[in-house]
Amino acid sequence: MFDDIHPMARKTEARGSAAAASGRHTPADVDGVAASSFLWSTTVLAPSTAVAVALFALLIRLLVSLGPYSGQGTPSMYGDYEAQRHWMEITLHTPTAEWYRNTAANNLSYWGLDYPPLTAYQSLAHAFLINASIPESLALSSSRGFESHKSKLAMRWTVLSSDLLVLFPAAIYFVSVYFRRNVGGDAKGRSSPWFLAMILLNPCLILIDHGHFQYNCISLGLTLGAIAAILSQKEITASILFCLAINHKQMSLYYAPAFFSHLLGKCFRRKNPIFEVLKLGLVVIGIFALVWWPYIHSVQSVMEVIHRLAPFERGVFEDYVANFWCSTSMLIKWKRIFTISTMRFICSIATILAFFPSFVQQIKSPSDLGFLYSLLNSSFSFYLFSYQVHEKSILLPLLPASLLALQEPTLFGWLINCSLLSMYPLVCRDKLSLQYGSVLALFALIFYAPHGKQHGRVDKSSTKRVALLTVGLICSAVLHLVYLGLEPPKRYPFLFEALIMSFCFSQFVIYTVYTNIKQWMLLDHSSLKMRVKKDS
C-alpha cells in the first residue's frame, strides 16, 4: 500500500526543496503555511499524514463504540447486535449446510442468517476469536440475548478490526490512485488528507457500524477496493473484490449496473471484446462458485439460501425509509393496492428506469469520473425505487458520494446531513444521540477545515444556491428539534418520521437528478475534447 505512496512523497520532497533552494518563501508566507498547514496543506498523501488521518478515524470509531448498541437490554428480540452474535453462535455450532435451513438448533425466525455465505464465513471467523476467550457468550441456544461488558468489548473489536483490515487500506489505496491517475482533473490546491478523512470519517458509516452494530465496513471496503482497482486498470482484481462484496452483502448489487456498464463499455473498446467479456465472466463465476461451494451441490440448498437473501414477504419497505415508496405511501397505500408480486415487478421496472441513463452513459463512453458518478446514480436509483430497502442502505450511495467529495464538496456535505437526518429516528431508538451530535459536529468541522478543500469553489456557489442550502439546513434543524421535543398527535403516531422521510426523499431526488445530469454532461465534455483532438 505504502509503496504506492512513497514515490509521490519523494516527488513533493524534491519540489519542496527546489522551492526552498530558489528561496521563494518569504517569511510571512512561511509562517502562514506553517501555522495553518499542519495536516491539510499537502496534495500528496505522505505516509505520515495517511497514518495520522487513519489513526484519528480509528480513535473516533473507538469512542463511538463506547456507546450503546442496537437492542441493548431489550429482551425477546434485542437488535442487530444480537443478530450478529446469534450468527456467530449458529455458524460455530452447526454444520455449514444447515446455516440457512430451519432446524432444531437453528430457528430461522429468530434472527436467521439473511446475508450471503461470505457474511456467514466472517461470522464464523469472528466466532472462533470470541469463542477462545468468552465461550459462554456463544453457547448454542443458551446464549440467546447474552450481554456482558466483556463480550460487548470483544464484539466491538471484531467490527473495529474488520474496518481496519478492509475499509482503511481500501480508502488509502483509493486516494492514492485517485491522485495518481488525476481522476478529478486538475488536482492543484486540493488536499488528499482531507479527501481521505472525508471517506474514512463518514458519520453515517461510523454510527451504523460502531454504534448500531453492523459490518458494512467489509462490503463497502471491498467495493471501494474494487473501485480503486478499476481506476488503476486492474479489471480482474476489481471483479474479484466486487464479487466478494456482493457475497458479503447482497445490497452491494446496488452498484452492479455501474460496474457492469463500465466494464462492458471498456471491453467494447478493446481488440477482442468477446474474449475480454468472457474473461471477466469466468472470474465472476469462479468467485461465486468458490464462495457458494458448500451449497452448489444441490439446487434445493441454493434455493434455500436465495430464499433467505430475498425476503419478499417482508413488504416493500420496513420502518421509515426516505425512498419513493415510503414517502408516497402517505398518499398512495402501495401495500394495500398491489400484491407482493405486482409490487416487486413495479419496483424492478422503476429501478431499471432510474439507473438506465447512467448505465447507457457508461457503455457509451466509460471514463473514471463517469464511473464514480454512475456508481452514485445506480446506487441511488436502487435506494429510491427498489423493493425492501432499509434506512441503513443510504450508506451505499454515500460511499460514491464521498468519493466525489472533491468534485461536489457542497453537495456531499449536504447529502451527509440529509442521510444523517434520515437515520435520526433509528439513532434515537439506539440512544446514540450524543454520538450522533458529536460525529456530525466532527464531520462538519473537518469538512470546513481551513485549507481543506479548494477555496475557489466556495466563491463560485451563487447566492441562490446558498439561500437554498440555508433553507434546507433550517428545515433539517427544525425537523431534528421537532422529532426530539414534540409529542406526535395520537392519530398519526409516526407523523414526524414521515415528515423527516419525505424531506430527505425530496433532497435525495434533487441530488440524484443533478448528478445524473452531471454524468451526462461529462459525455458532452469528453466528446468535445475528442473533437478538438481530431481537429488538431
Added chain:
Amino acid sequence: MDTSIYIAQDQLFVPHMANVPADHIVHRYFLTTSNIFLLLPWYAVADIQVQKAQLEIGEMLPLSKFSFGGHATWNQAYPQLLCYIIYLLSILRCGVDVGGGSVRQGSPDPVVPQHRLRSASPLARPHLQRSPPALVLRYIGSLLLPIARRSIVLVLLLWSPALLIVDHIHFQYNGYLLGILLLSLSFLEEGRDLAAGIAFSVLICSKHLFLIAAPLYFVYLLRHYCRGSLWKASGRFLIMGGVVGAVFVAAFGPFFYYGQIQQVLSRLFPFGRGLCHAYWAPNFWVFYIVIDKLLAVVLSKLGFDIPSPEASFTGGLVGNSSHFAVLPQVTPLITFVTVLLSMSPCLIKAFQKPQAKHLIRWVAYAFTCGFMFGWHVHEKASLHFTIPLAVISVDSLNDARHYFLLSIVSCYSMFPLLFEPQEYPIKVLLLTLYAIAMWIGFSSYFKLVVVPAEDKAHTPSASDREETFIGKFGTIYLLGLLGVELWGQLLHPYIFGSSLPFLPLMMISIYCAIGMVCSWAWQLRQILQRT
C-alpha cells in the same frame, strides 16, 4: 462566570493571538470539544444512587457545615458545585476538592479500596461519579487554555493527550488550572505584572500545588514590578501585596470565620502521607527507593540484619509511614530544602536579570524541580511543566525536540491511571496521534523556517532530518519505552501470570523517571547557558 472574563481578556490582550486567524481558533476549539463530547458517555455512566446523594448534599448546605474533616469526605467529592454559592466558592477553593479528588485515588480508603476499583465494572466506577456542573466548569476551563503564539502551539495545548486523559477520562480540573497558569504567564510576558499576580494567587487558591512556583514569582515580581525609586517600589510592593492578600482573604476568609482553617490546612498539606504516591511519580525519589531496596537485598544477603519495613513502597497503597531500610529517612523538610536548592539557579537568574522573555522557561523549571524532589508528588503534576513548555516548544529546534520527548514521557507515565481494557486503545491512540501530529507539525515548521535560512546549496534530505529531529538518544529511549509497554502488556502476564502485579508499574515509573531526570538536567543547562 469568572472564567468567561478570562476568556474575554485573553482574546483582547494577548498579542500572540494575532498570528492565528480567529476561525482557526474556533475551529480547533470545537474539534477538540466534539471529541471531548464523545468521551462523555464514559463519565455519564453515573451511578444514580451516588448522583442522588450528591444532589442531596449539595442542595443548600450552609458554609458552616461545609466541613471536610473526618472520614465522610470523599463521598462529597464535588458537592459544592451543585448550587451557586458553593459553585463560586469552588472556583476559588476547588484546590481542596481537587486535592480531595486525588486523595481518593491512592488513599487506603476503607470504603473502596483500590483493588475493588479495579475489578468494578465501569457502570459502577465510583471515582467517576460526577455531576453535570462539574463537567461544565472543567469544560470552560479547558477553553481557557489557548494563550498561544502560533496555531501549532494551540494544537499542542488542546490535544495534549495527558491533559485529555487526566481531565476527561480520569476527571480532574487541570484544564482550568493550567488555563489560569498560562493566563498568568502571558500577563507576565506582556509586562502586566499586577494582573499576573492576581491570576497566580487565584491559581494558588484553586490548587495549592502551584505554590512551588511562588518563590520564583516573588523574586521576579519583586525585581521587575517593584522597581524604581524606593518610594515607588514600596508602593508597588504594597499594592501587589494587598491585591494578592485580598484574593487569599476571599478564598480562605470564610473558613477562618467558621474556625475550620485547621482542617483546611491539614487537608491541603498532607505531610502525614508518605514520600511517594501509591503509584510512584517518575521523579528522583524513585531512584532513591530503588537503591534502598537493592541495598537492603544485597546487605541482607551479605549477612547484615536489615529490618524489613512493614509499609512497603510497592504494596500498592501507601501508609502514613514509609521507612527506608538502609538509606537515611527523607522528611518533608529535606524535600523542601532540596526543591529550593534545585530551583535556586532560576531564582538567582530571575533576581539578576528579570527578563520576561525567559519567564516561561523559569517557571517550567521551577515546577520541574517541585516534581522531581517534592513530597508526595502525583504523576499528574508533570502537566504543570509540560503545558508551559508546549508554549515555548516552537522557539527552537532543541526546544521542540525536548518537548516532543518530554510530552511523550509525561503522558506515558500517566498510562497506569487508566487500567480498563476499553480505555487501553484510546490512551494509546491519543498518545500516538499526538506524537505523529507533533512530528508532522514540528518537522514542517522547522523545515520551512530553518532550511531557507541556511546555505541554499545544502538542503538536507528527508532521512537526514528524520534522524536529527529526535536524535539517536531519543530514538533509543522511545524504543525502550515501547519495550517497557510491551513487557507490561504481553510478556509480563505471559511469564509471571498475575504474580508481581506491581513490577510493570515499577518499570514504567523507573523508565519514565530516567526521562524526567534527563529533561530536568536539560532544562537546567538551558537556564544556565541561555538566560
